Amino acid sequence: MNRLDALIAPAPRDVSVEVAPLATARFLGRNADIWRMLARGVLLCAATLGLYGAWLIADLRRYLWTHTEVDGDGFEYIGDALALLSGFLKVVAVLILLYGVSSIAAVSLGASASLAGLFAVTAIAYLGPFIAFEARRYRLTRTVFRGLRFSQTGSAWQYGLRAALWGGAILLSFGLVYPWAATSLERYKLRNTYYGDLRGQFQGSGLGLFIRGFALWIIVVGPLLVALAVTLGGFDWRVPAAAEIDTDLLGRIEQASPGFILVLGEASLLPLLSLAGAFLAYPLFRAIRLRWWLAGVQFGAITVTSRLRPTDIYAVYLRAAWYFLILTLIVTTLSACVFFLTAFLATWLGDAAEAVKFAIVLGLYVVMALAYWAVYQATVRLPLWRLAVESARLGDFATLDAVRAAGAAGERGPHMRSH
Numbered sequence: 001m002n003r004l005d006a007l008i009a010p011a012p013r014d015v016s017v018e019v020a021p022l023a024t025a026r027f028l029g030r031n032a033d034i035w036r037m038l039a040r041g042v043l044l045c046a047a048t049l050g051l052y053g054a055w056l057i058a059d060l061r062r063y064l065w066t067h068t069e070v071d072g073d074g075f076e077y078i079g080d081a082l083a084l085l086s087g088f089l090k091v092v093a094v095l096i097l098l099y100g101v102s103s104i105a106a107v108s109l110g111a112s113a114s115l116a117g118l119f120a121v122t123a124i125a126y127l128g129p130f131i132a133f134e135a136r137r138y139r140l141t142r143t144v145f146r147g148l149r150f151s152q153t154g155s156a157w158q159y160g161l162r163a164a165l166w167g168g169a170i171l172l173s174f175g176l177v178y179p180w181a182a183t184s185l186e187r188y189k190l191r192n193t194y195y196g197d198l199r200g201q202f203q204g205s206g207l208g209l210f211i212r213g214f215a216l217w218i219i220v221v222g223p224l225l226v227a228l229a230v231t232l233g234g235f236d237w238r239v240p241a242a243a244e245i246d247t248d249l250l251g252r253i254e255q256a257s258p259g260f261i262l263v264l265g266e267a268s269l270l271p272l273l274s275l276a277g278a279f280l281a282y283p284l285f286r287a288i289r290l291r292w293w294l295a296g297v298q299f300g301a302i303t304v305t306s307r308l309r310p311t312d313i314y315a316v317y318l319r320a321a322w323y324f325l326i327l328t329l330i331v332t333t334l335s336a337c338v339f340f341l342t343a344f345l346a347t348w349l350g351d352a353a354e355a356v357k358f359a360i361v362l363g364l365y366v367v368m369a370l371a372y373w374a375v376y377q378a379t380v381r382l383p384l385w386r387l388a389v390e391s392a393r394l395g396d397f398a399t400l401d402a403v404r405a406a407g408a409a410g411e412r413g414p415h416m417r418s419h
Contacts, residue, residue: 022305023397027389029067034382037063038374045370046363054085060377065143068389071397079142087138091131098123122164129163130156133189140193148405154192162188174221179213180206182289186296195299196403204296212288219277227270287313290384294392301396308391316387320379327375331368338364 041056058081065077133156140150166181183206190202287310294306342357 022393022395023071025068025070025389025392025394027064027068027386029063029382029386031378031382033063034060034378038378042367042370042374046367050366051085054088055081057081058084061139064382064385068385070145070394073146076144077142078144079139083138087135094127095124098127125167126160126164128160130160133159136189145195146400148196148403151194152189152192153194154188159185159188174225175217176210179209182206182209186293190297195400196405198300198302198399198403200297200299202296203298204292209289209292212292213285216281216285216288219281220274223270223274223277227274283313283317284310286384290388291391294388299399301399303395305393305395306388306391307393308387312387312391313384316380316383319383320376323375323379324372327371331371335364 037056037059041052041059044052045056058077058079061079062077065075068075133154137152137156140152143150163185166177166184169177170181183202183204186202186204190200193200287308290313291306291308294304294308297304338360342360
């Protein structure tokens with residue numbers, strides 16, 4: 001085991017108590033199938049102004065699940081694209097309503113308009129986890145294994161409040177409490193997750209994730225904290241703020257604290273170092289977190305171990321970066337062609353040129369966004385799914401033989417068992 005593998009590895013289990021071989025998982029999907037599905041879906045999304053996106057997402061989920069099997073048994077996904085579209089339109093309606101309320105409040109409050117902005121930000125911070133929890137409920141109740149459905153209990157309102165409070169703590173601590181936040185939220189989700197009448201639980205440790213990720217936190221956040229300390233330390237706080245200096249803002253600062261602008265310029269290089277560190281550390285963080293999550297998931301006596309290696313994650317992101325580079329070159333060339341085309345059309349269309357130019361640029365933007373999304377799905381999401389599935393080993397898998405059904409697809413838990 002190399003050093004990177006040792007870094008992300010969870011605490012070893014006592015294998016002496018395992019009396020049955022570990023069940024293995026496989027993903028049987030092919031990259032070519034995903035590329036064809038995405039290419040067709042992107043064209044239809046562009047032609048339908050994005051409405052086909054619900055069908056594309058449903059097809060992708062169905063493909064991932066139906067090509068995943070554990071111990072020889074496959075999954076099913078029976079989600080409905082119309083339900084996804086309905087949910088998306090509801091989210092859009094809520095966001096429009098929220099924007100309208102905050103805009104009206106900003107106009108009405110006048111000088112206190114910042115309160116309306118704060119309300120909008122707080123509401124979005126709460127609604128995001130709320131929507132994610134309800135979406136997870138829908139996905140689980142539409143996922144079937146061995147003829148039994150998964151389900152989810154719990155309150156999306158409570159989960160949204162938990163996530164919002166933890167989000168504030170993460171910001172205030174510069175990310176240091178993230179491991180405990182992730183642990184708390186995963187425990188809430190898993191203890192409200194059922195497969196039939198078998199309840200899930202999460203055994204991951206916040207301290208364990210903190211220890212494995214602390215070095216990465218230093219690499220990414222450390223330069224930002226140093227930059228902040230250097231910036232604050234380079235300012236002369238003894239100079240009265242109301243000094244009579246008739247110059248611009250930077251001139252006032254330089255007059256009040258000579259040399260501060262130079263210090264500020266030097267400190268501004270540190271965030272670039274932090275950004276570079278983030279690019280290098282993110283794949284390793286994904287490997288650490290994914291392996292930590294897999295090792296923490298448990299259903300009854302069923303446990304999960306993972307052989308995921310950080311080098312595999314880096315390979316995924318390097319390959320994805322290559323595809324994104326090629327796509328960016330194509331997009332840049334296409335944008336240049338569109339620029340010259342619109343300039344040429346301006347001489348022929350007169351007053352209508354601006355409308356045509358806007359339509360062309362908007363269409364190009366939509367196609368670009370869809371293309372980047374499709375490349376991400378094919379080069380990041382699919383390979384990570386494959387790695388997570390094929391690296392997993394499940395102990396005491398025979399426990400599933402005693403599981404009973406627990407309600408219909410739309411129900412919220414195991415309160416209606418079929419015998």
